[in-house]
Amino acid sequence: MYSEKVMDYFEHPRNVGEIENASGxxxxxxxxxxxxxxxxxxxxxxxxxxxxxxxxxxxxxVATSSMATEMIIGKTVEEALALTNKEVTDALxxxxxxxxxxxxxxxxxxxxxxxxxxxxxx
Amino acid sequence: MNHQLIYLDNAATTAVRPExxxxxxxYFSKAYGNPSSIHSIGREAKIAVETARRQVAAAIGAQPxxxxxxxxxxxxxxxxxxGIADVxxxxxxxxxxxxxxxxxxxxxxxxxKGYRITYLPVDEYGRVNPxxxxxxxxxxxxxxxIMTANNEIGTLEPIAEIAAIAKDAGITFHxxxxxxVGAIPIDVNTLGVDMLSMSAHKFNxxxxxxxxxIRKGLRISPLIFGxxxxxxxxxxxxxxxxxxxxxxxxxxxxxxxDAHAEKLSRLRDKLINGVFEAxxxxxxxxxxxxxxxxxFNMCFRFIEGESLLMRLDLAGIEGSSGSACTSGSLDPxxxxxxxxxxxxxxxxxxxxxxxxxxxxxxxxxxxxxxPKVVQSLRDMSPLYTSCEVKENA
Numbered sequence: 001m002y003s004e005k006v007m008d009y010f011e012h013p014r015n016v017g018e019i020e021n022a023s024g025x026x027x028x029x030x031x032x033x034x035x036x037x038x039x040x041x042x043x044x045x046x047x048x049x050x051x052x053x054x055x056x057x058x059x060x061x062v063a064t065s066s067m068a069t070e071m072i073i074g075k076t077v078e079e080a081l082a083l084t085n086k087e088v089t090d091a092l093x094x095x096x097x098x099x100x101x102x103x104x105x106x107x108x109x110x111x112x113x114x115x116x117x118x119x120x121x122x
Numbered sequence: 123m124n125h126q127l128i129y130l131d132n133a134a135t136t137a138v139r140p141e142x143x144x145x146x147x148x149y150f151s152k153a154y155g156n157p158s159s160i161h162s163i164g165r166e167a168k169i170a171v172e173t174a175r176r177q178v179a180a181a182i183g184a185q186p187x188x189x190x191x192x193x194x195x196x197x198x199x200x201x202x203x204x205g206i207a208d209v210x211x212x213x214x215x216x217x218x219x220x221x222x223x224x225x226x227x228x229x230x231x232x233x234x235k236g237y238r239i240t241y242l243p244v245d246e247y248g249r250v251n252p253x254x255x256x257x258x259x260x261x262x263x264x265x266x267x268i269m270t271a272n273n274e275i276g277t278l279e280p281i282a283e284i285a286a287i288a289k290d291a292g293i294t295f296h297x298x299x300x301x302x303v304g305a306i307p308i309d310v311n312t313l314g315v316d317m318l319s320m321s322a323h324k325f326n327x328x329x330x331x332x333x334x335x336i337r338k339g340l341r342i343s344p345l346i347f348g349x350x351x352x353x354x355x356x357x358x359x360x361x362x363x364x365x366x367x368x369x370x371x372x373x374x375x376x377x378x379x380d381a382h383a384e385k386l387s388r389l390r391d392k393l394i395n396g397v398f399e400a401x402x403x404x405x406x407x408x409x410x411x412x413x414x415x416x417x418f419n420m421c422f423r424f425i426e427g428e429s430l431l432m433r434l435d436l437a438g439i440e441g442s443s444g445s446a447c448t449s450g451s452l453d454p455x456x457x458x459x460x461x462x463x464x465x466x467x468x469x470x471x472x473x474x475x476x477x478x479x480x481x482x483x484x485x486x487x488x489x490x491x492x493p494k495v496v497q498s499l500r501d502m503s504p505l506y507t508s509c510e511v512k513e514n515a
Contacts, residue, residue: 033446034454034466055503
C-alpha cells in the first residue's frame with residue numbers, strides 16, 4: 001500500500017534527532033490520535049541550515065517528516081513556510097488516501113518551528 | 123534483507139494443513155457433485171457434507187442436525203442475532219464492549235431497527251462479570267451474546283456462568299467462539315449455550331466456511347431463502363470442498379487439542395517472559411492465565427503500532443496491532459480502550475499469535491529482533507525523549 005519511496009524513508013529516515021540550541025522548535029499532533037511530530041530547525045541568515053525531527057506515529061508520518069526536513073534544508077524561511085503537504089507527499093510518490101491526514105503534521109510542524117523561531121528572533 | 127518469515131498472526135488466519143488440503147482436493151474436479159442431486163456423484167457429495175457435519179458436531183459435543191454451515195464466523199454472528207430478533211418478541215439484547223465487530227455492528231444495525239442494546243463493560247483483563255449480565259436482564263431481553271475468547275487480547279470469558287444465568291431467565295444465549303474452537307475444549311452442553319459461531323480458517327481449515335450451532339428446538343429465522351439446503355435455513359448449493367476441509371480441520375484440531383495447547387502456551391510464555399526481560403515499559407494485555415494458549419498481546423509505551431508492524435515485517439516477523447493506523451479509523455482498538463488503556467498506550471499495541479508451525483527457533487528470533495525494533499522506534503519518538511528528560515530532571 002505504500003510506495004517504495006515511502007518505505008525507503010520509513011526504513012532509513014533521514015534527519016532523525018534533535019538540534020541543540022535550535023533556532024526554532026515545533027511540536028504538533030496529539031498522542032490520543034497516535035501522531036506527534038517534533039521539528040527542530042537551525043536558521044542562519046534567514047536560511048534553514050539544518051532540520052531534525054522526531055516522530056511518534058505511523059509509517060506515513062515518519063516518512064513525511066523525514067522528507068519534509070530534506071525539502072527545507074537550504075531553503076529560506078519564506079520558502080519553507082510555502083512548502084505544502086501535497087509537495088511532500090508528491091515527493092514520496094503519493095500516499096494511500098486514508099493516510100493523507102498523517103502527512104498534515106509535517107507542514108504543521110515546520111510552521112510551528114518557524115513561528116517559534118520568529119518569536120525568539122522578533 | 124532478511125529471508126526468514128515468521129508468521130505470528132494466527133488469530134487473523136492460519137495456513138491450511140496439508141491433510142486438510144488433501145481431503146478437499148477431490149471435491150473440486152472429481153467428486154464435484156451437487157449434494158442435492160440424486161445421481162451417484164450427487165449422493166457422494168451429500169455423504170461428504172454429512173460426514174463433515176458429523177465431524178463438526180462431534181468436536182463441540184453437538185448433534186449433527188444442530189450444525190448449520192455458513193460462509194464463516196461473521197455470517198454466523200450476523201445470522202444468530204438477526205435470526206433471533208426476527209422471531210422473538212422483545213427489543214433488548216445484552217452483549218459486551220469487547221465483542222468482534224461482526225457482533226457489535228449487527229447490534230448497531232438492530233439499534234436502528236428499534237432494539238435497545240446493553241454493551242456491558244469489562245474489567246482490566248477484558249472479562250465480563252456474570253453479575254453484570256444478570257443485572258442487565260429485563261422483561262424485554264431476548265438474547266445475550268458474549269464471546270468465548272477475545273480475538274485481540276485472548277481473554278476467556280466465563281461462558282458457562284453467563285449461560286446458566288441466561289437459562290435461569292429463559293433467555294437465548296449465543297457465543298462467538300470463533301477464536302476458541304480448535305484452540306481450547308468446547309462442549310456446547312457443558313457450556314450450556316444455545317447458539318455458537320465458529321470459523322474453519324482459525325484452525326488450519328479453509329477460509330470462507332464456518333458454522334452456526336443452533337440448539338435443537340430453538341426458533342430462529344432462515345438466513346437465505348431458495349432451497350432445502352441446511353434444513354431450509356440457508357439455501358444455496360453447498361461449498362462442498364470447503365465443508366469437507368472444515369470437517370477434517372476440526373477433527374484434527376480436536377484430536378490434538380491438549381498437545382497443541384500445551385506446546386503453544388509453553389512457547390507463548392517463553393515469548394512473554396523474554397519480552398518482559400528485554401524491553402522496559404511494556405504491558406501484557408488480557409488475562410495472564412485465563413487466555414488463549416497462542417495469544418500474546420502487549421503495549422509498548424512511546425511507540426505507534428503501525429510503525430512497529432512495518433519494522434517487524436521488514437525483519438520477517440508478521441504480527442498485528444490495534445493502533446488506529448492499522449484499523450483505518452482514528453481510534454485505537456475498542457477492546458484496548460474497553461480494558462481502560464489510554465489512547466496513547468493503546469496505539470502502541472502488538473498482537474503475536476502462535477500457530478501449529480511455530481517453533482522454538484521462531485521465538486528465539488523474535489526475542490532477538492523485537493527489542494531492537496522497539497528501541498529504534500523509541501529513539502525516534504518525541505514522547506520517549508520528553509519522558510527521559512522528565513525522569514532525569
